[in-house]
Amino acid sequence: MTKIVRYAALTFDDGPSPYTSKILKILKKYDIRAxxxxxGQELHKYPKTIARMFREGHVIGNHTWDHPNLTKLHRSEMESQMIAADAEIAKLTGYRPGLFRPPSGYSNEEVLAVVHALGMTSVLWNVDSRDWDLSDYVPIHARILDQLKxxxxxxLHDGDAFGCGPREAVLESLPVLIESLFSxxxxxxxxxxxxxxxxTIERHEV
Incomplete structure (x- = not known):
């Protein structure tokens, strides 16, 4: 019987923020890279956090300069958003990101064309924590575990400046989620x- 291979990639949007260093501390405790x-506009507020993120082996992706809905912008404005964030990341880390995630997942063919033209890969998700919506009182880790593939x-989100609100619920759920996934x-x-x-899995299954 073939054993199912299970992988989990934790991704965090909208940071950095005051919560990011606390998330990094949790990830370091469990020796996990995310x-x-x-x-872009948030980076200058937390240069030590970004330096730590890079130093500890986490991957940094581009999430635009100030979090607009890209589908409502002209192509030149999309490019400016991505290029400005890219330049700020490079200034602080010496690293230019190869990954891009559109704010709130809003994308279309033109957005993808700009991402491709700038040499990046667009990344969405297949498990949504909905950590911005705390109205149903279901813990964030429980929502994720219910959707696992x-x-x-x-x-997930570490930023609190773009409508997601405080991130205490993420800090509370993250250790529980990690330990559950390890188990x-x-x-x-x-x-x-x-x-x-x-x-690799897909090639083996063909």
Whole structure:
């Protein structure tokens, strides 16, 4: 009987924020690398956090300069949003991101064309924590565990400046989620690792 291979990629959007360093501390405790899609205009507020993120082996992705709905912008404005964030990340880390996530997942063919033209890969998710909606009192880790797939690309937020509100619920749920996934024999990976592993699995299944 073939054993199911399970992978989980934790991704965090909208940061950095005061919560990001606390999330990094949790990830370090469990020796996990994650992927952070950062907003350009927020970076100068937390240069030490970004430096730590990069130093500890996390992947940094582009999440635009100030979090607009890209589908409502002209192409030149889309490019400006992506290029400005890219430049700020490079200034602080010496690293230019190869990954891009559109704010709120809003995308279309023109957005994808700009992302491709700038040499990046657009990344969405297949497990949504809905950590911005606390109205139903279901813990964030429970929502995620209910949606799990063998290869789960999980959306979370560390930023609090773009409508997501405070992130205390993420801080509370993250250790529970990590320990639950470990118990279910998930391996934690970054998004680039996730893409490579999924492609490998698909080739083996053909």
């Amino acid at each position: 992927t952070f899609f950062v907003v 063998p290869q789960s690309l999980i959306l 279910l024999e998930y391996r934690f990976v970054t998004v680039p690792e996730f893409h490579k592993l999924v492609c």
